[in-house]
Amino acid sequence: MLSSGSDTPQLYAAREPIFPRRVKGKFRNLKWIIMAVTLGIYYLTPWIRWDRGAYLPDQAVLVDLANRRFFFFMIEIWPHEFYFIAGLLIMAGLGLFLFTSALGRVWCGYTCPQTVWTDLFILVERWIEGDRNARLRLHRQKKWDFRKWRLRITKWITWVLIAVATGGAWVFYFADAPTLLVNLVTLNAHPVAYTTIAILTATTFVFGGLMREQVCIYMCPWPRIQAAMMDEDTITVGYRDWRGEPRGKHRKGEGAENLGDCIDCMACVNVCPVGIDIRDGQQMECITCALCIDACDDVMERIGKPRGLVDYLSLADEQAEREGQAAKPIWRHVLRPRTILYTSLWSIVGIALVFALFLRSEIDMTVSPVRNPTFVTLSDGTIRNIYDVRLRNKHGEAREFRMSLTSPDVLRIQLEGTERLVVTVPPDSTTLQRVYISARPGSAPVASDRTELRLWVEDLASTDRAYRDTVFNGKGTP
Ligand code: SF4
Ligand code: SF4
Known part of the structure; x- marks a missing residue:
């Protein structure tokens, strides 16, 4: 940008600070309500308790990185169910497309965190320094007298407190909030927690207090992308x-x-x-x-x-x-092929997620054939394949799982370390069990080099069952 005012053209124009005037009206009221709701959700959610029994955390919303689990009220997402998170992100993206194509940058104007925190910081600034004209006068006042220092320091300290609360609230989503708060105050928390709070405090202060609209105009890519949806x-x-x-x-x-x-x-x-x-x-x-x-x-x-x-x-x-x-009429703006398409896609993904959520099994297993070598021939002629089976118990108490096999009769299943075909899995955890499947000598031969088989696991307490298909390598001997 060229700026005038000197003999030499300048390629950079310094930012003119913006001091928005106070305004009243229905849209301002709507923004106040949305600000209160969104900030309330952000700051208070980690403190909501949710009883999940003795072995699970009682925090309603928790990203449990140590155990690789995400808890959201009655829903528990395991790492292998990350498709739920992917589905929610797709729904969020489609929802954003839908609202942008119908109502333009309504996300930016009302609910974007940058907008909400900037609004909050401007509110604090107005309380401390006065409305637009008073703030403009203070800004243009060259001399830093006692009053200017007092107002600025009061404002900055209040902004820092909000920024610390913002960074602090973020880390509470990743650990038990009451415990972490005590650890933070007594300086016993992990350094990562302090570092995260420090970074988020700095970014909140700078983006919400100092840069404000510049984040939206120069840093955010969304204004450029949204044009494609409008x-x-x-x-x-x-x-x-x-x-x-x-x-x-x-x-x-x-x-x-x-x-x-x-x-x-x-x-x-x-x-x-x-x-x-x-x-x-x-x-x-x-x-x-x-x-x-x-x-x-x-x-x-x-x-x-x-x-x-x-x-x-x-x-x-x-x-x-x-x-x-x-x-x-308004409905003709909202009901258009583009918005109907976005709504349909959003609904399809949402319905699929709900079905997946309610149809998912409480037990689960993964089967990894050991392929080095693909099979071994024992001294008595038995051909043996080895599998590593991970059993997942999503219940809050230990469960016994019985393993079985659907395959040609010549194949036999055996578990490493036990005579039984039952594995006990601790509550809300996984157990890795090595499994041997063998074709005994003298039995009828397996028909081909690769025989398909199905491994079953049954929860003895609930009779829930799950299975995985895999293959047996090598022919049995006649
Ligand atoms: S300058 Fe005043 S009257 Fe004109 S559009 Fe703006 S608010 Fe309305
Ligand atoms: S950002 Fe747009 S909608 Fe908001 S006050 Fe300015 S011109 Fe109006």
């Missing part, structure tokens, strides 16, 4: 220029009757958290937070004009209204 029917925030222009102060005797509804009061610009003028048309920087709608509606009410000079509008609506036609 079209002329997507509802975004727009300005009814055909109604507002020519803009100007409505002063008596100065031809106010020839002016449009916009009184050029700059209220919409002064409340904008990214510092743009919505009257210049749709812009990449706009996060669709709708605060300019609240600001302008307030102005319109005070001057006795209809609300909606700045409003949620699609490009198609703008064109239609300019030509004197009515805007489309």
Whole structure:
């Protein structure tokens, strides 16, 4: 960017800090509610307890890295079930596509963590330093007198406390929150916990307090990507220029009757958290937070004009209204082939996940044939294959599992270290069991070099069963 003001053109323009003005209205209220709900969920979730019995953690939401498990209330995800996480991420992506194609950057304007924390930091700044004009005066005041130091230090300390709470809340998702809190306070926590908190404290302070809109404009790739999901029917925030222009102060005797509804009061610009003028048309920087709608509606009410000079509008609506036609009803913006496609895909993935969740077995096993060598011939002529079988017990108490075989009769199963075909697996854990399958000499031969077989495992307490198919190598001897 070229900046003027000196003889030598500058390629870099310093950032002009933005001090959004306070605004009241229905969209501002909606943003307050969403901020309270999202922050409440983030800070409080690790403290919700959930009884899972004696052997499992009682934290409702826990990423248990040590045991490679993810707990979410009554759901427990094991590493081999990572497809649930992948499915949820796909659903989140499709949901984002759906909302963006229908309502533009509604995610950015209302629920993105960057927006929520920036809003919180601006709220703190306004409480301490005052509204826009007071903050502007303080910013332009060159001299750092006692008052300026006091206000700035109070603000920075409050921001740091919020940032520490943010980083602290994050690590509570990865360990038992009450225990970790005690360990953190008594300096007995793992260094990784302190490092994570320090990094998140720094990023929250810098992104939410200092960089603010620059993260959205320069760092975030989403504004560039979202354009691919939007079209002329997507509802975004727009300005009814055909109604507002020519803009100007409505002063008596100065031809106010020839002016449009916009009184050029700059209220919409002064409340904008990214510092743009919505009257210049749709812009990449706009996060669709709708605060300019609240600001302008307030102005319109005070001057006795209809609300909606700045409003949620699609490009198609703008064109239609300019030509004197009515805007489309809201459902025609929302129900479009693109949104129906995203909704269908989202539903398919969601239904598949729900089915997978309820159909998954409480017992499970993986079978790894030992292939070096693929089989051995014992001195008496028996051909033996070896398998490593991992049995998974998802219950909160120890369970006995009986193993069996579906195969040609000549094959026999035997477990290493025991005469029985029963394995005891501790609660909520896995056990690796070596299994021998043999074709005895003198038995009828196995028909080919590779014989398909099915290994069964049965939970003796519940009679739940599970199986895995594998192969037996080598022919039996006649
Ligand atoms: S132009 Fe309006 S909707 Fe867009 S970011 Fe600014 S205040 Fe929010
Ligand atoms: S708030 Fe409304 S009236 Fe004031 S400058 Fe913006 S568009 Fe014009």
